[in-house]
Amino acid sequence: MQSPDGNDSNGVGISVCAINMAFERRGSRVDVLSDINLDIAPRKFCSILGPSGCGKSTLLMLVAGLYQPSSGRILVNGQTLKGCYSDCGIVFQTDVLLPWLSVLGNVLLPADVKKLPKAAATERARTLLEQVGLNGFETHYPNELSGGMRQRASLCRALLHEPAVMLMDEPFGALDALTRERMQSDLTKLGATDPRTVLFITHDIEEAVFLSDQVVVLSQRPASILRQFDVNFPHPRTSDIRRTQEFHHIVDEIRELFRETGIL
């Protein structure tokens, strides 16, 4: 829908090149990211896994173009990122639904801002809401929904304009375990992952392994990449892979890595 280069079928690759990031806080310098190099192939699902407060979210903000790196650059689709990257959908830690808009109004926000054709967007919004079981709640306000329902609505909003890239910042972190597992399978059902490149921030090892093609493990702050893992389960995935040897093998390996570096 959006990609100007017609690369919808091929997807968009992301390269993070020699990124350093520091914040100035009350006159003192806080290093957050240190020499991050990372390639995400088009249409792959990449999880960033790291201890809390290590700078994972900062990395996501950099890829979205919402922050500017202190040094280094980010290539999206082979081009250096300048300003915000608007062919992406972001799901934040909290739902960030606008409280004064109905659920449908919130899901339609991207179409509204980007001035996309209204009828088609409404049609798509209703389909997305139905797929996550929110049909019948279109006219409700966000404060009338549960936390899980709100985060599902925000997932629909991020997908409305069929972005080539999905950026998700611990989207299920605030949810209870049951809801979280349901949302993980909803992701596949919604086509959130399939034709898109996904950058997914999490501190949940099993979540990362279950969802990803590529798991990048970060150290404590200032974060650098400890190791990358490839996860080769076929898509679409079902909960069955959680019971396989290979799944547990990778999870254990990552946990061991955390233990060695004193994070666990």
Next chain:
Amino acid sequence: MPRRNTFLEKQGYRILDSLPVVATFIGILVMWEGATVLFEIPSYTLPAPSEIGAVMIEKRWQLYEHSQITLMESAIGLGLSIVLSIPLGILIVYSKLIERTVYPLLVASQAVPKVALAPIFVVWFGFGLLPKVLIAFFIAFFPIVVNTVVGLSRTPPEMIHLMRSLGASPLQILLRVRLMSAAPYIFAGIKIAAAFAVVGAIVGEFIAASSGLGYMQLVANNNFEIPLLFATLVALSLMGIFLFYLVALVEMLLLPKPLRKSETGLEGSTL
């Protein structure tokens, strides 16, 4: 899904809810009436509610005409302050320069008791409508500016990030997100300003006027018509309530339901 109450049921609950306060109010009036009879309090000290009521009915046209004048002065002053202070609040939030130059002065200027500006305004602008409008404006101005600034700067940063990531322009972000999330604060400021504006108009009338409720009070005072003095006080209170609910009504019509719970971020507003 909770069962939705019917409209009638809701109204019924509302009347039941307000029953205690209405009963208390009537109780106070009865005690007041009883006390004036029992202790033979002279009407020039404290007139009985019945006496005040009688004067209100007797002088209703006079009260009505003077109320209109005062209401006009306060409403124009309030209107002016709304029109000017919301844009100023936006400028303060968006411009570092104005935030650092104008805003501190504006806050410091609150040390000046604005009521005391009234005599100066009379010297400058004469005895007509203008000085009262200006005093009302000056008093009503500050709460709206402060609440606009507080409301705008409390927009969750994630909402702004979200809008930017969708490619929204700064104007779109202001109109669709920041002003909307600031709206409850702004309305809270306007409600306070509405009460302040009436005070401003009255003070202007105390200093120099030939009409308005403030003028009427002065005349009643000079003629020792204490019941009339109280009657104008009642008229003033009714006017304040009218303005307050007018703002509340506009708020209800303008804002979607989740935004209607007014919050105040007001610090250091003085008359």
